[in-house]
Amino acid sequence: MKNPKSKFRNPKSIYSMPNLYVALTHYPVVNKSGDIITSAVTNLDLHDISRAAKTYGVKSFYVVTPLKDQQVLAQRIIAHWTDGSGATYNPARRQALETIKVIDSIADVVEDIKSIENQGPKTVATSASRYPSSIGFEKFRSILKTDRSYLLVLGTAWGLAEGFISEVDYILEPIMGSSNYNHLSVRTAAGIILDRLLGV
Amino acid sequence: MKNPKSKFRNPKSIYSMPNLYVALTHYPVVNKSGDIITSAVTNLDLHDISRAAKTYGVKSFYVVTPLKDQQVLAQRIIAHWTDGSGATYNPARRQALETIKVIDSIADVVEDIKSIENQGPKTVATSASRYPSSIGFEKFRSILKTDRSYLLVLGTAWGLAEGFISEVDYILEPIMGSSNYNHLSVRTAAGIILDRLLGV
Numbered sequence: 001m002k003n004p005k006s007k008f009r010n011p012k013s014i015y016s017m018p019n020l021y022v023a024l025t026h027y028p029v030v031n032k033s034g035d036i037i038t039s040a041v042t043n044l045d046l047h048d049i050s051r052a053a054k055t056y057g058v059k060s061f062y063v064v065t066p067l068k069d070q071q072v073l074a075q076r077i078i079a080h081w082t083d084g085s086g087a088t089y090n091p092a093r094r095q096a097l098e099t100i101k102v103i104d105s106i107a108d109v110v111e112d113i114k115s116i117e118n119q120g121p122k123t124v125a126t127s128a129s130r131y132p133s134s135i136g137f138e139k140f141r142s143i144l145k146t147d148r149s150y151l152l153v154l155g156t157a158w159g160l161a162e163g164f165i166s167e168v169d170y171i172l173e174p175i176m177g178s179s180n181y182n183h184l185s186v187r188t189a190a191g192i193i194l195d196r197l198l199g200v
Numbered sequence: 201m202k203n204p205k206s207k208f209r210n211p212k213s214i215y216s217m218p219n220l221y222v223a224l225t226h227y228p229v230v231n232k233s234g235d236i237i238t239s240a241v242t243n244l245d246l247h248d249i250s251r252a253a254k255t256y257g258v259k260s261f262y263v264v265t266p267l268k269d270q271q272v273l274a275q276r277i278i279a280h281w282t283d284g285s286g287a288t289y290n291p292a293r294r295q296a297l298e299t300i301k302v303i304d305s306i307a308d309v310v311e312d313i314k315s316i317e318n319q320g321p322k323t324v325a326t327s328a329s330r331y332p333s334s335i336g337f338e339k340f341r342s343i344l345k346t347d348r349s350y351l352l353v354l355g356t357a358w359g360l361a362e363g364f365i366s367e368v369d370y371i372l373e374p375i376m377g378s379s380n381y382n383h384l385s386v387r388t389a390a391g392i393i394l395d396r397l398l399g400v
Contacts, residue, residue, distance in 0.1 A: 018378065032290075044244050048385045055377035055384055090232075092383040177255035178218065178398045183292040184255055184391065185248045191388035192395045198378045199392075 019149040023062040028161035039157040048187040050096040056194040074102045121151040123168040134173040137196040219349040223262040228361035239357040248387040250296040256394040262309045274302045321351040323368040334373040337396040
C-alpha cells in the first residue's frame with residue numbers, strides 16, 4: 001500500500017473482521033428419540049466455545065435457554081471467570097467468557113444483533129445431517145465476506161429441531177472426517193466449523 | 201479405474217487410512233507457573249477427543265497418566281460407555297470410547313505402537329507456541345501420507361513440558377485463528393488439528 005493512511009479510509013477494511021455471531025441453543029433441540037426438548041447448560045460448552053469464538057474473532061457468543069434457572073447457572077459460571085477469583089487467576093479465560101450473552105430465545109438473539117448492526121443477521125443452522133439445500137464450508141466462507149452479519153446456530157443434545165432448521169437462511173453441510181462416524185461433540189464441532197470458516 | 205479389482209492389489213490403498221495415533225498426556229505437562237506437574241484426568245477430554253479420533257480414523261487414542269487412581273478413574277468412565285448401561289443407551293459413544301487405551305507413559309505408548317506396527321512411530325508434539333523447528337499443518341498432512349506411523353501428542357493443563365518437546369521428531373505449529381488470542385481447550389484443539397491433518 002503506497003499510502004499507509006489509506007487503509008483507514010478503505011471501507012473494505014471494516015469487513016476484514018468476520019461479521020459472524022454464534023449461538024449455542026438449548027431449545028428447540030431434539031433428544032435421542034427425536035422429541036423436542038430443552039436441554040441443560042453444560043459448563044464446558046461455555047468455556048470451550050467461548051474460547052474458540054474469541055480465537056476466531058466471533059463478535060458475540062450467545063447461550064440460549066428459556067429456562068430461568070439455567071440462565072442463572074450460566075451467569076454464575078460466567079461471573080466466576082469475569083468478576084470472581086477466576087478473572088485474576090486466568091485472564092485469558094475472562095476474555096473468552098466475557099464474550100458470552102445469555103438470552104431467552106433465538107428470536108431475541110436476532111433482535112440483539114439487529115440493534116447492533118441496524119439489520120437482522122442471516123441465520124445459519126448447523127447439523128450432522130445433510131439436506132438438499134446444505135451449503136459447503138468453502139461456499140459459506142466466501143458468503144461471510146459479504147457486507148452483512150451472520151448468525152451461526154449450534155444445537156445441543158441430539159441437534160436442532162427440524163422446525164427451526166426449516167426456517168433458517170442457510171444450512172451448513174455436516175463435518176465429515178475420514179470415516180463414516182460423525183458424532184462429534186458440539187464443542188469440537190464448533191471449533192472445527194469456526195476453523196473452516198475463519199481460519200487463516 | 202479401469203479394473204475395479206485393481207484397487208485391492210494396489211499397495212498404496214493400504215495407506216489410504218491415516219497411520220496416526222493420538223495420545224493425550226497428563227505428564228509431563230506444566231502448570232500456569234511453568235512447573236512440571238501431573239494433571240488430573242478430565243471426563244469430557246475422553247469423550248470429545250475419542251469422538252474426534254473416531255471421526256478422523258485415528259488408529260488408537262491413548263490416555264496417558266502415571267497415577268494409578270487416575271487410570272482407575274479413566275477406566276471406569278470408559279467401562280460405563282463400553283460395557284455398562286451407556287453402551288446400550290448410546291452405541292456411538294461406545295464406538296468412540298472403545299478406541300481409548302489408558303497407559304502409564306509416552307514411552308509405553310511408543311512400545312505399544314511398535315508391537316502393532318513392527319516399528320516405533322515418529323513422535324509429534326503439539327504446542328500453543330511456535331518453535332524455530334515447528335512445521336506447518338499442510339507440510340505435516342503430506343508427511344502423514346508416507347509409509348510409517350505417527351504419534352501426535354497433546355498436552356493437558358498449560359501444555360507439554362519443554363523437556364519432552366525437545367525430544368520429539370516433529371513439533372506442529374500452533375493453531376492461529378483470526379485474532380491474537382490462542383487459548384483453545386485441548387478438546388477443541390484436538391478436533392481442529394485432526395480436521396486440518398485428516399479432514400477431506
